[in-house]
Amino acid sequence: MSDTITAEAIESPGARPDGEAAQGEVAREASAIELQGLHKRFGRDTVALDGVDLTIEAGEFFTLLGPSGCGKTTLLRILAGLEEADAGRLAIGGKDITEVPPHKRSVNTVFQSYALFPHLSVRENLAFGLKMRGLPPEEREARVAKIAEFIKLGDLVDRRVDQLSGGQRQRIALARALVNEPDVLLLDEPLSALDAGLRSQLQVELLRVQKRLGMTFVFVTHDQQEAMVMSDRIAVLNGGVIQQVGPPREVYEHPVNAFVARFMGHDNLYPVTVRDGDRLTTPLGELTAEGAGEGELLLIRPETLDLLPGEVAGDNHLPAVVSERLYRGSHAEYRLEVGSSTLQATLNNRGRRLPEVGDRVTVTVAPEDLVTLSE
């Protein structure tokens, strides 16, 4: 499979539901998504979405990230049309589709359980959407063959669904959605049922497919690592409200509030008790920050810390005792006692001596690595 295959390669003119033909060599336009004031509640008390405004750019790999019950899956289902919003508007490619039923939307979904049809062969599963749209059998076959080559399904198309492994099912589910060349592909935790090795392999595969097709992908996950690996941009949701939207680095390094920081895996959060310009007083001691923002909570990322042996005086130098060390080969994770507070630090294993439990050390951090945020 060469990398020259573009969206054009699996596009057949006139095959889209609106009969719009692809023009010449130009790859199809990816579609942007606009959400305005989406509200959704289940029953009386369960608020799934509480006013979501969001713009997803055309061709973007966009991830909805949050804990279970944060509304991310509801949002995805509203995009698919499987759930109706109580209020708000939804447009894809500039067209308002708030009222359009799911089978009339040019949007396809890869379901968490894959939802392959057990009574149909893999080939029939792949052709299902094309058949429902009334494409003639020859064209269905041609497009199924193309997608099978594109996703490298090999001889899987001739198997029965119950003969497939988890990873194979996942790829069939992806192919079954992609073969329809939707404006937007929705993925509902598609990798959550797979073991770790297969999972990271399929993450890379999925990312390549998206880059090659240039299609808009909306991906739902509760795994912040996965979100950071895959996404162009991430929206972190909690309680039906978007907390922060931005590229992975921004969300990880500059979370806007404590929830986002904790969800992205940060534990080193300390209240700023006194603030005098760039001088911050915290339970750890006095620290100098640079461009740290205006919040009342200090975030120190473990990987920005360095440990010096013994006691070394200086600015942003904190005396500490090692209380725990987790050796992970490429790096080591430390738990340090600074006064009455604890601090997590990650040290790359670059062959130097790694401090032992009980060692007295000095923790140093660069002023520009300190970030403050609001609760």
Place this chain on the structure above:
Amino acid sequence: MAYTGVTPSARSRGMVREARHLLATVAPGATWIVIFLVLPSAYLMGVAFMTNGPYGLPEMPLSLESFRRLAGFGFLGWSPGNLYTLLRSLWQTLVSTGLVVIVAYPIAYYISTCRARWRPIMLLLVVVPSWTNQVIRTFGWMNLLAPGTPLSELAEALGLISANMGLYPSNFAVTLGLVYNFLPFMVLPLYAAFEKLDTAQVEAAQDLFASPVRAFWHAVFPQTLPGLLAGIVLVAIPAFGMYVIPELLGGGKGMMLGNLVANQFAGGSNWPLGAAGAILMLIATFIGLFAMRRIGKRLGGGEEVVI
């Protein structure tokens, strides 16, 4: 058997053990079946080809007289009474099975969508009536459908039946009785099929451009097919041979094959004819099962879905 040889090898010892195991587990059941099913059936088969004697008992010589009479040839030329009974049985089976499917399908679907803790209760409600004796339940219908009852008077007022006829006895009453009686046998296997169904598949079908109707037809219905075919087998075969319901609700013109057979033996009127009717019932059942198997195989994508 393997002990006749010289030193038996480990392999043949294993085979002996296997044979013993087979004998010990299967023999009781097999003996039972041979004594109480195979031998009587063979006897019945023989009787069907014998001549009717003076007291309704079978006599030699062998003849096809009973089968001729079932096909409508009487002593005095064409007398299709038996043939009508046979056709009525087929018709009642088809109509009542069809109606049972129509009634049971939505019920089974509905129960499968209820909250998990309600489902056993709903299923119980479907099954509970069949805990009462069939004869008593059928008497209940007699009381509901007799002339002068509210239901009969309603039917009369609507012009469905003529004055003072009542809804019972009639072929309609037999159909009603059959549908009522066999409903649980269809609801249960259909419910099992619906319960296994992953609702995400229905959503996947809709997501893949299937309208609600087509999503049902292409994603839901094929998956309930094993349950449906199992239900049809469970309903149609006993319905075809039903005795009690046509006997009580049908009257003279509602007779089915089961009544014909019973009358030939019980009244002592004609054993060979009764035996021929029973044989015919058996053959029809086998043909029905074979047809269901074929249909199931075709609709189920080459998979065995029936028996």
